[in-house]
Amino acid sequence: MDSKLTDSSCSGFAAALAAKQSVPGGGGAAALAGALAASLCSMAGEFTVGKKRYAEHEADVHRMLAEAERSRQRLLELVDEDAEGFAPLSRAYALPKEDPSRAAVIEEGTKRACEAPLRMMEETCRVIDLLAEMGQKGSRLLLSDVGCGAYLARGALEAASLNVYANTKSLADREFALATDARCGRMLDEYAPKAEAVGRSATDQIRKRC
Template sequence: MEERLTELSCEEFTERLAARESVPGGGGAAALVGALGIALCSMAGAFTAGKPRFAAVEDRVLRLMDEAEDVRFRLLELVHEDAEGFSPLSEAYALPKDDPTRADAIERATGDACMAPLAMVGECCRAVALLEEMGACCSRLLISDVACGALLVRAALETASVNVYVNTSALTDRTVANRIESTCSELIDEYAPRAERLASEMTRRISERRKG
């Protein structure tokens, strides 16, 4: 796929998403939302770094920003990789039903299609951990952005998992399917609540500041 979906404007991307086209779809949307969430982690760092009152955590904040940018760029790449994974699957299903290679082609393409959303889940888990750490050391003026980032990443995490499960449900090799599903479910069970707790904690701190 030569076209880079992430090079579209916001308006163009959402128009494409709304159209009767297979890509971008839920997977691409999940990766983009995750990238937006972790971008807010970088933003919180950018407004904290360089401030004299945060000199003691300067190195920590800069490290978090570097790692957050790595996650952001990876998630943007996964928008493209998810779209690329659809073509082989579509081509496999388009083979004549009496073609002896059809079943194997579908199985192989379906297994491959699991990989991009599963990678999204992994990157979103990294994002949650980075947002947690940023929330503990950034300026209080930026904790609302950390909260927003956590909620966006949680949405991306759970959305990506749906795209894992829709593919594993079509696999005939249940041993492979169960292994992928187990990996995904374990990550969701750990990191989705962590993202929710982080957003709640940041919101509580905002509320206390308002009352104070």
């Protein structure tokens, strides 16, 4: 691609997402949602460091800030990697139907298109772990932001999985497809409920203050 999707303005990215074009699509949106979740974790950490009330967690918060920044940057990279991963598949479908190599090229392109959303899921799982820890050790004043991050992360995780499943469904290599689906399923089974619990805990704590 000539330019990075993540160099767009918010309105520019949203317009590109709304346009009649293949990328960005659901995968890019999922990666961006995961990056925003990581950003909210960082925000909570930044408002926690240096506060006497949370001095016992200072070292942990600094570590979480570094890890959240790495995840944020990686998820932003995956916005573009997802678009780049779709390009070979798009070219494969453009091959003439009578081309004897077409099926094999489509199969390979479909497998490649699974890679970025799988990496999004893995990175988002890391973000969910960080949000869970930040919810315990971060400033109570930023609890709503941690909760918002958790809900965004759950959405990102599940959205990315859809992009994997949409590709594995059409694969002729069923062994690869089933193994990939199982990999997705394990992450969803562990981390979707964990993200939901972090968000629900924040909601319950905030509502009790009212």
